Amino acid sequence: MAKVLMKGNEAIGAAAIKAGCKFFFGYPITPQSELPEYMAREMPKAGATFLQAESEVAAINMVYGAAGAGARVMTSSSSPGISLKQEGISYIAGSELPCLIVNIIRGGPGLGGIQPAQSDYFQATKGGGHGDYKMVVLAPASVQELTDLMMEGFDIADQYRNPVMIIGDGMLGQMMEPVELREPQKRNLPPKDWATTGTGGRGHTNVINSLFIDPAECEKHNLRLKAKFDEMEKNEKKYEIFNCDNPDLIAVAYGTTARIVKTVIDKCKEEGINVGLIRPISLWPFPYEVFEEYADKTKAFLSVEMSLGQMVEDVKLGVNGKKPVHFYGRTGGMVPVPDDIVAEIKKILGGAK
Amino acid sequence: MAEMVFQRTKGLQDRPFHYCPGCTHGIIHRLVAEVLEELDVLDKAIGVAPVGCSVFAYDYFNCDMQEAAHGRAPAVATGIKRVHPDKVVFSYQGDGDLASIGTAEIVHAAMRGEKITTIFVNNAIYGMTGGQMAPTTLVGQKATTSPFGRDKDHAGSPIRMSEMLATLDGPAYIERVTVTTPAHVRKAKKAIKKAFQAQIERKGFTMIEVLSTCPTNWGLTPVEALRWLEENMIPYYPLGVYKTSEEVK
Numbered sequence: 001m002a003k004v005l006m007k008g009n010e011a012i013g014a015a016a017i018k019a020g021c022k023f024f025f026g027y028p029i030t031p032q033s034e035l036p037e038y039m040a041r042e043m044p045k046a047g048a049t050f051l052q053a054e055s056e057v058a059a060i061n062m063v064y065g066a067a068g069a070g071a072r073v074m075t076s077s078s079s080p081g082i083s084l085k086q087e088g089i090s091y092i093a094g095s096e097l098p099c100l101i102v103n104i105i106r107g108g109p110g111l112g113g114i115q116p117a118q119s120d121y122f123q124a125t126k127g128g129g130h131g132d133y134k135m136v137v138l139a140p141a142s143v144q145e146l147t148d149l150m151m152e153g154f155d156i157a158d159q160y161r162n163p164v165m166i167i168g169d170g171m172l173g174q175m176m177e178p179v180e181l182r183e184p185q186k187r188n189l190p191p192k193d194w195a196t197t198g199t200g201g202r203g204h205t206n207v208i209n210s211l212f213i214d215p216a217e218c219e220k221h222n223l224r225l226k227a228k229f230d231e232m233e234k235n236e237k238k239y240e241i242f243n244c245d246n247p248d249l250i251a252v253a254y255g256t257t258a259r260i261v262k263t264v265i266d267k268c269k270e271e272g273i274n275v276g277l278i279r280p281i282s283l284w285p286f287p288y289e290v291f292e293e294y295a296d297k298t299k300a301f302l303s304v305e306m307s308l309g310q311m312v313e314d315v316k317l318g319v320n321g322k323k324p325v326h327f328y329g330r331t332g333g334m335v336p337v338p339d340d341i342v343a344e345i346k347k348i349l350g351g352a353k
Numbered sequence: 354m355a356e357m358v359f360q361r362t363k364g365l366q367d368r369p370f371h372y373c374p375g376c377t378h379g380i381i382h383r384l385v386a387e388v389l390e391e392l393d394v395l396d397k398a399i400g401v402a403p404v405g406c407s408v409f410a411y412d413y414f415n416c417d418m419q420e421a422a423h424g425r426a427p428a429v430a431t432g433i434k435r436v437h438p439d440k441v442v443f444s445y446q447g448d449g450d451l452a453s454i455g456t457a458e459i460v461h462a463a464m465r466g467e468k469i470t471t472i473f474v475n476n477a478i479y480g481m482t483g484g485q486m487a488p489t490t491l492v493g494q495k496a497t498t499s500p501f502g503r504d505k506d507h508a509g510s511p512i513r514m515s516e517m518l519a520t521l522d523g524p525a526y527i528e529r530v531t532v533t534t535p536a537h538v539r540k541a542k543k544a545i546k547k548a549f550q551a552q553i554e555r556k557g558f559t560m561i562e563v564l565s566t567c568p569t570n571w572g573l574t575p576v577e578a579l580r581w582l583e584e585n586m587i588p589y590y591p592l593g594v595y596k597t598s599e600e601v602k
Contacts, residue, residue, distance in 0.1 A: 023435060049435050053428065054461035061425035061458070065432025068419045069399070073432070091422050196417035196433065198397035198440045205366075207411045208419040 003178040008143050008168065009034035011179050012102055013042060015150035016074055018181045021100070022048045023073040025062035027055055029081045030114045031170035032104035036076065056081040060088030060101075067097035068208035070195030072154055076102035079120050080111060082128075089163055090129030094210030096194075096225070098157035100150070101165045104173045107333035115333025116169035116256055121310035124165055125284040132222050134229040135163045136236050137283040139254040143177035149281075152184035159187050160232055161194075167283070169306070171256045171335070238281035239290055246297050247276035248349055252315050253304040254280050257336060261304055264341045275345060283311070291318025300348055302326045304341055306334075324348075364390040366415045375568040375575025378406060378474065380532045382413055384542045385445065385472055388549055389416065398441040399433050401426040403455075405447035406480040414445075424455020427462035430469045441553060443470040448489040449479045452514050459518070459560075466523030466557040470548045473514060476565040477586060484570030488512045491589055496570070511589065515562045519595035525557030527596035531564040531587065533579045544594075551601045564590055 006014065012035050016024070024043060026036040036052065043050040053059035059075050066073040077085060082103045092099060105120045107113040124137045136156050140146040146168060153164040196206050212218035240258075243265055244250060253261045258279040268275045278294065280287055291301070300323055303312035312327040319325050328344045330336045361367065364386025372378045389395050395416050402410035404423035411418035421429040426444035434442040451459050451473050462469065478496055479485040486496040486503060489511045493502040503511075515529045526548050530541035541563060548559035564586050566578035573581055 023432070025432065051431070051435060054457050057425070058428040058431075058458050058461065061422065061428035062432035062435070064421070064425075065401070065419060065429035065434075066436045067432070068429075069433045069436035071436040087422055088425070095420070196399045196419055197437060198399055198417055200396055205415060206417045209411055211408065211420055 003180045005176050006143060006179045007034065007174060007176050008146055009104070009173040010038045011143050011147050012076070012150055012166070013038035015147035015181060016100070016154070017042060017046045017048065019072070019151040019154045021072045021074050021154060023066045023071050024048070024050045025053050025059040025066070025073070025075050027053050027059050027077065027081060029078045031106060031173055032076050032078050032102070034173070035102065056084035057088065060085040060092070063099050064088055064092050064095070064097060067092065067099045068095065068196050070192045070197055072158070074100040074102065076104070078104045078106050079108050079117070082120065082123070086129035089135070090131050090133060091210055092163045093129070093133035093135060094131060095208050096161040097163070097208065098161050099163050100153050100157055101163055103165060103167045105167055105169050107331065113333040114170065116171045116306060116335055117331065117333055118169065118255060118257065118306040119308070119310065119331060120167065121283060121305070121307060124167055125286070133225065134232065134284060135165055136232055136285070137165045137167060138238070139167050139281060139283050140172065141255050141258045141279065143172070143175060143179050146172060147179050147181055148184065151181070155184055155187045155189060156236060158189045160228055162228065162232070167255065169256050233285040236282055237285050237287045239287040240277070240279040240281060241290070242277040242279065243274070244276035244278065244294060244297065247274045248298065249300050249302055249345055250276040250278055250294055250298045251302045251304055252278050252280070252311065254283060254311065257304050257306055260336055260338060261341065263338045264345070267338055267342050268345060273345065273349065280311070286314045286318070288314070288318040291315060292320055292322070295319050295322035298323065300324045300326060302328060302345060302348060304336060305329045306336065307331055362387045362390050364395055364415050365413055368412055370413065371409060372406065373569040375566060375578055376406070377532045377565040380538060381472065381474055381541070381563050381565065382410070384532075384538070384545050385443070386414060388542065388546045389441070391546070392549055392553070394441045394549070394553070397439070398443070399437065401430045401433070401442070401444040403444070403446040403450040405450045407445055407447060407474065408481065410445050424450050424453070425458055426450065426455065427458040427467070427469070427471065431462055431465070431467050434467055434469050438468070441549065443472060443549070445472045446474070447480070448473070448475045448477065448487045452488045452512050459514070463518045463521050463558045463560070464523045466525070468552050468555050469558065470552045471560040472545065473560055473562040474565045475562055475590065476567040477511070478567050478570050480567050480570055491585060513590060515560070515595045518560060523558045524560065524596045525598040526551045526559040526601050527562070528594045529562040529564065529590060529592050531582065531592060533583055547601070556598055556601055
């Protein structure tokens with residue numbers, strides 16, 4: 001397929017339809033409303049269903065119902081709306097249902113703003129909803145990668161019967177880049193023989209449920225989920241290593257911020273400073289091991305985020321005290337400026353050189 | 354061999370109910386199950402259980418089931434029905450679930466005219482959590498969170514869901530029934546059947562509200578509870594058909 005120029009928010013929709021997503025339940029919220037608008041327009045043409053729900057809460061529960069009924073289904077929202085979906089996400093994980101959730105993150109807390117942010121990292125990777133659960137969280141840095149991860153995300157969800165979250169921000173949602181919709185590497189997906197489709201001739205009833213009133217049963221269920229999360233952790237780590245041959249400092253950034261850091265790397269090069277980048281693509285599972293490995297090859301790490309410092313905690317866990325881990329962030333919808341990051345790097349290396 | 358004159362409906366699983374003595378959930382379960390069996394749709398029925406006393410409904414109905422979060426059954430049922438428009442989808446919900454935390458979901462499912470059937474069991478109290486005040490608790494009625502009786506100035510007057518939803522265009526059939534006497538039980542079953550039939554004919558959203566007892570949390574014997582319901586609930590929640598679209602008549 002030839003490359004076409006697509007806006008991030010619309011590319012998400014195109015990739016979902018291409019991936020065979022048949023149902024979209026959503027509620028309008030800036031800065032992702034172009035996605036439901038695209039879906040409302042394009043899904044009927046593909047024999048698929050778009051339905052605007054009365055709230056984010058209803059939307060995620062429609063996703064629950066449709067996923068439990070065996071459909072490939074997604075929803076999307078932005079930070080405050082994703083907060084509202086957390087109850088449903090916990091139920092979806094607890095009931096082992098596959099679905100895809102897109103969060104185009106905006107500044108918070110509260111109503112916050114509508115400009116790009118990465119301040120939902122904790123919410124996405126450390127639970128968000130109640131109970132012991134995990135979900136694969138993928139953070140693309142280009143429109144092409146966004147479509148690739150969307151298509152693969154549905155397969156990951158189906159493979160593990162677990163929700164998958166794609167996170168981006170308004171910048172990624174609004175930017176136009178050339179895109180080719182590419183099939184992901186083929187996975188062996190189990191049949192959805194657990195879905196509630198009516199018993200038909202099945203001979204037994206299927207029940208979608210996360211209630212285990214006997215604590216011993218509930219623990220057993222949680223341990224079974226844990227075994228599944230361990231598999232996800234083993235198989236689904238994704239990251240990019242960029243310019244990391246013995247750099248003076250390794251910056252760590254994902255999504256939009258990683259693109260800014262690549263500009264920073266060029267600027268530093270002009271000044272004779274060698275900066276590398278580790279870009280986690282899967283925020284959960286987080287590629288901790290990579291940090292331990294590269295800790296021997298550099299003097300310090302700098303986590304650059306559009307938050308007050310969230311991923312930096314995972315970077316520290318990965319580096320495990322071997323080298324200093326610094327943080328630079330902007331928040332509330334303010335985007336880091338390359339020159340400011342360069343200045344921060346010089347400040348750090350001034351002490352470390 | 355003797356002729357079989359009565360047996361458990363195939364719509365229910367062979368499992369003892371957990372309901373308190375005198376609670377009418379058991380009757381209502383059986384009516385829904387009998388209707389599904391009589392309409393011959395058990396193999397294409399998908400039910401949604403609520404949070405509340407009937408949270409284990411998925412253990413009782415002999416068809417595919419999904420357990421919903423508190424109040425969200427109509428949204429879950431919407432998701433199921435949109436995936437399987439040819440299947441028979443129902444939600445079974447109590448008054449805390451439907452008339453309090455899930456008000457938005459039921460109103461909008463009704464507004465959209467979702468082709469589902471909601472069985473709304475109204476016993477004017479939160480049963481499972483131990484007898485707290487519900488939005489349907491009558492003025493003056495004592496509950497653990499209205500220990501001096503529901504005060505209208507403080508907590509408002511109880512909500513009448515059937516009347517409220519009947520103002521919408523989406524519902525095809527809404528009726529309020531009860532199960533306090535054999536005659537009422539027969540009428541209730543007829544209403545439930547009508548609702549499922551209307552769903553199967555894709556007429557629109559359908560809901561049967563069933564006034565139900567809670568002897569345990571009302572602090573009454575089962576027989577006293579039936580009498581209390583008739584004397585106190587029916588005057589505030591009159592029985593009858595609240596919405597019937599032209600096609601259902």
